[in-house]
């Protein structure tokens with residue numbers, strides 16, 4: 535196992551990292567996970583502090599950063615969507631320089647990718663992307679760790695994504711698969727296909743790693759032989775609520791069902807970044823039911839709750855992989 539030296543680097547999108555660096559972070563996460571399970575302390579970053587800026591809500595990412603920082607011996611300060619001056623009374627550039635004087639690292643979750651890129655440009659400490667409209671790179675490391683735990687390999691795995699393929703999760707899976715030699719199929723109505731320039735970039739990367747990128751509107755084609763069935767919400771954070779009706783109409787044919795899963799490989803699993811709409815136990819789920827009569831959306835409850843579903847392992851892996859990102863960029867490589 536070779537953990538690359540990433541000290542001082544930002545973690546903004548996987549396009550900025552080599553295959554070796556990405557897999558090295560997955561290795562480091564696996565090591566940190568094993569240490570956690572053995573109750574071996576890793577509080578090697580004692581005395582350091584990190585700022586966690588969330589301009590959108592979160593359960594997994596926030597908890598993962600807070601627990602991981604604590605495990606590494608660091609303090610964490612959470613800035614919620616309403617509780618800071620960022621962007622309203624203080625520019626991103628000024629915020630970056632203020633926080634760099636108090637913290638050793640800054641996590642940012644928000645809107646456009648250009649915001650986190652600007653934050654990183656002006657910050658003198660590592661900046662970590664906790665989700666933007668375009669990319670969700672910490673989610674991708676958790677997905678890679680989960681896939682490797684499941685299949686013992688990443689290269690050659692066939693991952694099919696169903697649903698809104700032009701947002702953070704679809705874009706990021708395409709980049710991740712290209713970088714690591716996976717076969718990625720994005721399946722959706724063509725209105726929701728990713729930016730052609732990003733598809734082209736990913737195809738060029740995949741040509742060198744042995745991976746491939748396929749776009750299709752046909753769920754049966756995407757399901758055939760897939761090892762991973764992956765989906766995400768149909769309306770993402772920050773999108774207008776009025777868009778639900780159109781999304782339901784456009785994306786219902788791409789719901790992950792038991793019949794679809796049955797077309798996959800014999801080792802097929804279901805993955806989802808979460809949160810998921812698979813029943814009526816949420817406020818939004820109930821509102822959609824009352825308005826449109828749907829009891830489940832991007833995935834059926836049957837698939838979500840089935841033995842094929844690895845979504846909660848995937849969620850746990852957010853913490854181990856985020857710990858690896860903070861540790862590596864702050865100079866700890868597991869030794």
Ligand code: CP
Pocket residue numbers: 591592593594595596665673807808809
């Ligand atoms: N998957 C994910 O990022 O979850 P949260 O929005 O709860 O952080």
Ligand code: NVA
Pocket residue numbers: 665701702703766767769770771807808809
């Ligand atoms: N596409 C989703 C991902 C949530 C983790 C969103 O941006 O809301």
